[in-house]
Amino acid sequence: MKALAKTKGGPGLQIIETDIPKPGPGEVLIKVKYASICGSDVHIYKWDEFAQSEVDHLPRIIGHESAGEVVELGEGVEGLKVGDYVGIETHIACGHCYQCRIGKKHVCKNLKILGFHRDGAFAEYVVIPAENAWKVPESIPKHWVPIMEPMGNAVDTVLAGDITGADVLVVGTGPIGAMAVAIAKAYGAGRVIASDINDFRLNIAKKMGADYTINPEIDSLKTVVMDITNGKGVDVILEMSGNPQALESALSVITNGGWVGLLGIYGKNIIDMPLNSVIMKNITLYGITGRRMFSTWVKTTSLLDTKRVDLSPIITHISSLEEYKQAFDTIIQGAAMKVIFEIG
Ligand code: NAD
Numbered sequence: 282m283k284a285l286a287k288t289k290g291g292p293g294l295q296i297i298e299t300d301i302p303k304p305g306p307g308e309v310l311i312k313v314k315y316a317s318i319c320g321s322d323v324h325i326y327k328w329d330e331f332a333q334s335e336v337d338h339l340p341r342i343i344g345h346e347s348a349g350e351v352v353e354l355g356e357g358v359e360g361l362k363v364g365d366y367v368g369i370e371t372h373i374a375c376g377h378c379y380q381c382r383i384g385k386k387h388v389c390k391n392l393k394i395l396g397f398h399r400d401g402a403f404a405e406y407v408v409i410p411a412e413n414a415w416k417v418p419e420s421i422p423k424h425w426v427p428i429m430e431p432m433g434n435a436v437d438t439v440l441a442g443d444i445t446g447a448d449v450l451v452v453g454t455g456p457i458g459a460m461a462v463a464i465a466k467a468y469g470a471g472r473v474i475a476s477d478i479n480d481f482r483l484n485i486a487k488k489m490g491a492d493y494t495i496n497p498e499i500d501s502l503k504t505v506v507m508d509i510t511n512g513k514g515v516d517v518i519l520e521m522s523g524n525p526q527a528l529e530s531a532l533s534v535i536t537n538g539g540w541v542g543l544l545g546i547y548g549k550n551i552i553d554m555p556l557n558s559v560i561m562k563n564i565t566l567y568g569i570t571g572r573r574m575f576s577t578w579v580k581t582t583s584l585l586d587t588k589r590v591d592l593s594p595i596i597t598h599i600s601s602l603e604e605y606k607q608a609f610d611t612i613i614q615g616a617a618m619k620v621i622f623e624i625g
């Protein structure tokens with residue numbers, strides 16, 4: 282089969298020919314139909330420090346956001362059949378650690394990630410544990426299904442605290458922030474304000490339902506937000522930029538007693554933060570990681586199945602695996618949102 286892999290250190294990727302993997306006990310073989318590029322794949326493409334510390338073996342077939350058809354069942358697999366079209370939960374939990382035993386598989390102590398710690402889905406076929414396959418209804422367009430994985434990150438961030446009637450600031454409208462805009466609206470948020478330094482992406486956030494958009498490099502975030510909220514500030518911040526300065530300036534416009542969902546990953550672990558004002562303003566911070574298995578998938582499926590969220594505005598490019606270089610470079614240039622590989 283054909284696959285996109287990292288075969289050696291340094292920037293870039295390689296198209297390889299390799300054997301179709303065999304599903305072991307409890308696993309299934311998926312014929313991949315669509316896969317989408319995640320920001321973390323871009324780290325692997327660039328081969329930065331993060332990628333070097335996370336990818337535990339080379340060569341490695343990369344890619345995780347994906348969907349396809351079940352074509353072979355390993356020994357003992359129940360609840361799935363050949364021909365099922367499934368989305369893939371890319372985090373593989375051990376099932377026996379403390380967190381797994383108490384229903385928190387998304388924070389499993391022994392978590393393995395597809396495309397990092399075992400061969401991934403930018404390939405014609407991928408093997409996954411059967412429990413990581415999520416059946417989706419026919420009503421959801423097949424090429425949207427890979428995006429249900431990052432959409433789950435947005436769902437868990439939006440639902441970390443009470444969003445109903447809340448004025449919300451979404452900081453960073455990459456694919457996940459743009460989806461968070463639509464999800465917050467669907468779950469009954471009040472005014473949703475989206476902030477990004479990339480106008481192309483802000484326009485997409487508008488199409489996803491943002492009531493207001495702000496480019497903080499052009500307008501003062503504080504002035505605009507205070508104006509929109511009549512001096513109150515926002516009730517909720519959804520931090521999806523991974524930019525420490527963006528977090529700091531967002532915290533200056535949150536109202537007392539508000540909450541912050543932190544999803545963006547910062548370039549370094551320790552960042553400056555106005556912690557005394559977080560304390561004195563009684564702000565709640567939630568760190569968000571992954572997606573709840575599998576209650577988040579139920580919500581994501583429902584949002585798409587009932588058409589409360591439309592993903593078309595964020596799908597800006599559809600590409601073949603062979604055109605990977607152009608696909609990655611377009612993302613790096615900030616000229617794409619979600620790029621989908623059409624594989625099968
Ligand atoms: P992305 O990098 O495509 O989007 C980030 C956006 O933030 C970009 O559009 C960028 O222009 C914008 N931005 C940068 N500086 C800004 C500023 N000063 N003000 C406003 N916007 C600014 O990322 P994504 O794929 O949408 O993911 C969002 C974040 O979530 C990333 O940091 C990613 O690493 C992180 N992430 C976390 C998890 C988790 O489990 N915690 C999972 C997936 C992604």
Ligand code: ZN
Nearest residue numbers: 375378381389
């Ligand atoms: Zn575990």
